[in-house]
Amino acid sequence: MYATSSAATTVTAYQTSDDWSQDTITWNNAPTTGTAAGSVNTNTTQQYYEIDVTSYVQAQVAGDKTVSFVLAESAGKYTQINSSENGANKPQLKIN
Numbered sequence: 001m002y003a004t005s006s007a008a009t010t011v012t013a014y015q016t017s018d019d020w021s022q023d024t025i026t027w028n029n030a031p032t033t034g035t036a037a038g039s040v041n042t043n044t045t046q047q048y049y050e051i052d053v054t055s056y057v058q059a060q061v062a063g064d065k066t067v068s069f070v071l072a073e074s075a076g077k078y079t080q081i082n083s084s085e086n087g088a089n090k091p092q093l094k095i096n
Contacts, residue, residue, distance in 0.1 A: 001071070002089035004046035006078040012039040013051045013069040020068070033070045042079060048089070057095070067093075 003011065015034035037056035040049045053069070060067045073079045082089050 001051070001091045002046070002048050002082040002086075003042050004044060004080050005042045005073065006044065007075070008041065008043045009073045009075040009077040009079060010039050010041050011049070011051070011071055011073045011079060011081070013037045013053055013056075013071055015056055016068045016070045018064065018066045018068045031068065031070060033072065037069065042073070046080075057093070 001011070005011075013036070015037050016031040017034075020029070020031050037053045038051040040051045042049050053067075057067050071081060082091060084090050
């Protein structure tokens with residue numbers, strides 16, 4: 001993910017259900033968070049940060065073949081993460 005934070009913090013990718021839609025999701029109907037799938041420390045440097053979610057993705061490929069995450073930061077800081085709608089530096093899921 002391409003991100004920056006107002007101060008050092010940890011961004012965690014949590015497992016979640018697949019029963020949501022990008023077109024209709026709001027703060028009030030966002031899916032609940034499950035188990036942490038991975039995390040990364042971020043800071044005030046705007047750059048790509050990598051979260052290793054390999055185990056979770058492999059489990060989903062063996063199951064319903066759909067992967068969903070809830071991203072949350074730990075320290076109540078202002079964290080900006082580029083979305084897929086950004087013109088540049090979009091989030092990526094790299095599969096090896």
